[in-house]
Each structure stands twice: as structure tokens, then as C-alpha cells.
Amino acid sequence: MFVQEEKIFAGKVLKVHVCTMEGTEWLEEVTEDTTIEKLKEKCLKHYVHGSLEDPKTLTHHKLIHAATERILTESKTVAEENLKDKDCLLLIKKRPPQAPPKMADISSEEKKQENKAPDKDAILKATANLSTCNTERAVTQHNIKDFQTELRKILVSLIEVAQKLLALNPDAVELFKKANAMLDEDEEDRVDETALQQLTEMGFPESRAVKALRLNHMSVTQAMEWLIEHVDDPMVDTPLPGQDTPGVAAAAAPAPAPAPAPSATASGDRARLSSQASLEEAKQDELTEIFKRIRRKREFRPDSQAVIALMEMGFDEKEVIDALRVNNNQQDAACEWLLGDRKPTPEDLDKGIDTSSPLFQAILENPVVQLGLTNPKTLLAFEDMLENPLNSTQWMNDPETGPVMLQISRIFQTLNRT
Structure with missing residues (x-):
């Protein structure tokens, strides 16, 4: 084989x-x-x-x-x-080797380099010998204002208008007594039951939880932090100012003037005028007291713990209170305000809008706003939003004050765009 x-x-x-x-x-x-x-x-x-x-x-x-x-x-x-x-x-x-660049591509790249735009230094060097012109030309700046920033100014001015309108009403005293009663009722009903239940279930006493929620605009997280920070504070159970203040007693109405005798007409007229003047004066005094009480209830109350903490950093007590007022008792924001340019100032918070401005005129000419300004509840809402901006949502959803706030917002947005 x-x-x-x-x-x-x-x-x-x-x-x-x-x-x-x-x-x-x-x-x-x-x-x-x-x-x-x-x-x-x-x-x-x-x-x-x-x-x-x-x-x-x-x-x-x-x-x-x-x-x-x-x-x-x-x-x-x-x-x-x-x-x-x-x-x-x-x-x-195998990976193919990279092809060498073509001459056309090289010349094209060189042209791109030649046509490259000059930088700032090259421009300044080339134009150094040119004379300047149009140096005073005004540059138009579009300043879009923030609604929340302007709303405070609008509210300050509208409160003054509402007070004047309500004071001219013959039933002014009764209207403001109702507003004051609504204020008392509002203070009692302000606590969010769900938020209160969450805090009490954590073991906090109900009275402290209520106080913490009112101081922190119904925020459970901030109220809980406040309760923890003030657990050893001897003043923690002290009621807030105005909660136990008795109501303003109604001024005693002056006795009616006696009927004038036929033989004393002139003296009777003088007595009647004197009686009416006394009545008007009594009404004004009572209105003043009611206004004071409303203002006192809306008075800013700085967080005592935040005041101490910021003062320990070397700031003056008045500066600290101003910072907390501007920043709604937020300690961190108040600290940034104190270290920064301190804008807005506390005085800015009390300034109203220019009453001759097209915006304010348009708001006052709105029928819904005009009708709302005669309602004492609207004044109450304006006062509350002025001191507690976070409560704006509550008043926007209210059937009486909501339409007024909606009209103000619409007018602002329309004029701001134009």
C-alpha cells in the first residue's frame, strides 16, 4: 500500500x-x-x-x-x-490606514483661518485712531417687574383707599366692628387641622403647636423646627400678642338732643349741630381704635430665637428685627440680607405705589375692585397679605376677596406686557 x-x-x-x-x-x-x-x-x-x-x-x-x-x-x-x-x-x-489629507481640504482649512473673525483686542487696535461718536445714545432697557414685589406696594395704597371709603359709609362703625369680629374669627380658625394633628401626634402640646403654626404660616416643617429650637425657652408657652386682648368696647352713643321749643329755634339748631359733631367725633374715635386693633393684630412679631442667634453674630437688635421683618422671620434669609446690600429696606415695605401711575388708576377704575373696596373683608385680606405674603393663596380662593385679587393680577400682567 x-x-x-x-x-x-x-x-x-x-x-x-x-x-x-x-x-x-x-x-x-x-x-x-x-x-x-x-x-x-x-x-x-x-x-x-x-x-x-x-x-x-x-x-x-x-x-x-x-x-x-x-x-x-x-x-x-x-x-x-x-x-x-x-x-x-x-x-x-484590518483597520484601513487613514487617508492623507487632500490638497483641496488643506487649502479650504487655510482659507477658514484667514477668514476667521477678529477678536476684541484686534478690533480695538484697528479702531484706536477713530473718533468716538453717539456716546450719549440711550439704551432701551426692558424692565419686567415682578408681581409679588409690586403687589405689596399695591396693597399698601389700596388699604388707604379702602379705609377712606369705608369711613365715609354711614354704617362705618358697624362695618368695622364686623371686620374686627371677622378678624377674631379668622385668628381662631387660622390653624390648619391636618398640620396641627401631625404636630400633636409627634408629641408636641397642642397650645405650643398652634403657636408654632401661626408663627410659621402653617408650615409643618418650619413649625416643627421652631418647637425643637424653643423646647427650653421659658417663654415658649406665652400666648401671642393680641390673642387674649379683649374687644374694643362700643362707644356709648350720646343722648339724643331734646326737641327744640318753638321759641328757641336758633339755640335748638346749635344744639343739634353740636350733637351731630359729637356723634361724628365719637365715630371717628371708635374707628381709630378699631383700626389700631386691626394693625396691632397684624403687627410683626420677630422670632426670639432668631433674634438671639443673629445678635450673637454681632448685629444690632434693630437691624436684626428689620432683617427678620423683610424676610418673614426666615433666619438664613435675614442673615444674607444683613450681609448683603439690604434690599428691600424696611421703609420700602411701607411704601405704596404711585397713585398717579397707569397701573393704580386702572385698578381703581375696575368695577370689581371698586365693589370689593367697600367690603371690610377685603380690607382684612389686604392687611393679612401685607404681613403674611404666604396667605395670598387663601384669599385668592375666598369667594369674596378672590375676584378682587384676580382682577388686580390680570391688570398688572396686561400693563406689564405692554
Whole structure:
């Protein structure tokens, strides 16, 4: 029997696992004396299904040993590359070399550099010898005002108008007594029951929780922080000013003037005029007292703990109280105000809007606002929002004061846009 020489002296047959980047896998049988180039050719024939029409296909691929991540040298044999049975090889396409830039691309880039806009220094250097002109030209600035900032000024002026309108009403005293009674009722009903329940469930006494909520505008988080900070404060259970203040007693009405005798008409007229003057004076005094009481109930009460903390930083007591008033008792914001430009100032809080401005005139000419200004509850709402801006939402949702606030907001937005 005749056996070919190469079969007798052939090396050991290995089975290697070949993979491609496209996910194709197969087993390739190869002897130890086979060169890597021959192995790659066999792999490519399998990969392209037996056809190597493009001669570049062979040179554009390479074999990589997966375990060691090294590229196999094509002139070496399988044994020289130390391949083992069941090793895994990767057949991948070589990355083409980067093409050199074309002359057209180079010239285009040079033109871009030449056409590049000059920087500020180059402009100043080129225009240094030119004379200046139009230096006093006015630049138009569009100042979009913030509604919340302007609302306070609007409220200050509207409160003055509402007080004057209500004072002219023949039933002014009764109206303001109702407003005062509404104020007392509002103070009692102001506490949010859900917020109060959350604090009492945490173990805080109800009276302290009520005080904390009123001081912190019904915010549970801020009220809880206040209660924790003041747990050792001996004044923590002291009621807020105005809560236990008795109501203003109604002024005693002067006795009616006696009917004039027919023989004393002149003296009777004088007595009647004197009686009316006394009555008007009594009404004004009573209105003044009611106004004072409303103002006293809305009086700013600084957080004692925040006052102490800020004074310990070296600030004067008056400065600290002003800072807390401007920033609604928020200690961090008050500290930033004290360290900054201190805007707005406490005096700015009491300034009203320009009564001759188109905005204020448009507000006063609105029928809904005019009708609302004759309602003492509107005055109460304005006073409350002036001292507690966070309560604006409550009055916006009120059926009596909500339409007035809506009209003010609409007028402001319309004029601000134009």
C-alpha cells in the first residue's frame, strides 16, 4: 500500500475554534506545521463560502489569539505560535490606514483661518485712531417687574383707599366692628387641622403647636423646627400678642338732643349741630381704635430665637428685627440680607405705589375692585397679605376677596406686557 510522504511525516492535528466579528463560529482542523497564512486562507474560504475573488481579502484580514489578545504572525507555523487544541481565534478585518489629507481640504482649512473673525483686542487696535461718536445714545432697557414685589406696594395704597371709603359709609362703625369680629374669627380658625394633628401626634402640646403654626404660616416643617429650637425657652408657652386682648368696647352713643321749643329755634339748631359733631367725633374715635386693633393684630412679631442667634453674630437688635421683618422671620434669609446690600429696606415695605401711575388708576377704575373696596373683608385680606405674603393663596380662593385679587393680577400682567 502506497502512502504519501507528507501524510507519514505530518504534524499533530489540532481543532481550533474560529469566530468572526459578525458572530459566525466554526471548528477548523489544522496541523502543527501549517503556517498562520495558510490557516487564515482556509478560514476565509469558509467565511466567504469557498471563494476568494478579491485578492485583497487575504491581506485585509488577520487572526488574533483570543486568550492572549495577540496578533498571530503569518510567516510562523501553528506550533511556533504555540497554539493548542481547542484554542479560540478571532478572524477580523484590518483597520484601513487613514487617508492623507487632500490638497483641496488643506487649502479650504487655510482659507477658514484667514477668514476667521477678529477678536476684541484686534478690533480695538484697528479702531484706536477713530473718533468716538453717539456716546450719549440711550439704551432701551426692558424692565419686567415682578408681581409679588409690586403687589405689596399695591396693597399698601389700596388699604388707604379702602379705609377712606369705608369711613365715609354711614354704617362705618358697624362695618368695622364686623371686620374686627371677622378678624377674631379668622385668628381662631387660622390653624390648619391636618398640620396641627401631625404636630400633636409627634408629641408636641397642642397650645405650643398652634403657636408654632401661626408663627410659621402653617408650615409643618418650619413649625416643627421652631418647637425643637424653643423646647427650653421659658417663654415658649406665652400666648401671642393680641390673642387674649379683649374687644374694643362700643362707644356709648350720646343722648339724643331734646326737641327744640318753638321759641328757641336758633339755640335748638346749635344744639343739634353740636350733637351731630359729637356723634361724628365719637365715630371717628371708635374707628381709630378699631383700626389700631386691626394693625396691632397684624403687627410683626420677630422670632426670639432668631433674634438671639443673629445678635450673637454681632448685629444690632434693630437691624436684626428689620432683617427678620423683610424676610418673614426666615433666619438664613435675614442673615444674607444683613450681609448683603439690604434690599428691600424696611421703609420700602411701607411704601405704596404711585397713585398717579397707569397701573393704580386702572385698578381703581375696575368695577370689581371698586365693589370689593367697600367690603371690610377685603380690607382684612389686604392687611393679612401685607404681613403674611404666604396667605395670598387663601384669599385668592375666598369667594369674596378672590375676584378682587384676580382682577388686580390680570391688570398688572396686561400693563406689564405692554
